[in-house]
Amino acid sequence: MEAPVLVEITDDIALVTLNRPESRNPLDPETQDALIATFMKLDAEAKARVAILTGAGSAFCAGGNVRRMGEAASGSTERTPAQARGYYRHGIQRLPRxxxxxxxxxxxxxxGPAMGAGCDLTCMCDLRIAGQSARFAESFVKLGIIPGDGGAWLLPRVVGFAKAAEMxxxxxxxxxxxxxxTNGS
Known part of the structure; x- marks a missing residue:
């Protein structure tokens, strides 16, 4: 399997690419770890003055890997509130921090599509540039889950409270x- 994240530095610009196009670049634990390691290294080495984050293939990021989230949650009824907090804190919440x-x-x-945690990932970035094929959705409600990655805090700061509530x-x-x-309205 290829690396979940690719990096190419040209003329002080780092191109960071989510590299799981066959599954629409989900934010699974391996990709989260790779993103964190990549950006921390770019920051520490200071070889680039800016980073551009994109997705390979036709999608930016499909969000969480729903199949794997279901497997992880299969024992969730036995999880205490403290264990649930730890699951998020030591998992997806590392990205916004x-x-x-x-x-x-x-x-x-x-x-391309930026769905669920993929939409939130765009909100974590300093700027967003979207091609015509881009679509943004805070789709957690359709799965009956919450945006455990901090999306409920991030989204209103990008699109305003009313549009964030609607989404x-x-x-x-x-x-x-x-x-x-709607950007900033």
């Missing part, structure tokens, strides 16, 4: 044009 600490600016180049409560997707109109 890492992005917050970065010195290097990160631009999300959204080349979170309906799970409906925004096109690139719709996202442009």
């Amino acid at each position: 890492m992005f917050e600490q970065l010195e290097i600016p990160v631009i999300a180049a959204v080349n 979170s409560l309906t799970g409906d997707a925004l096109s690139a044009d719709q996202a442009l109109v």
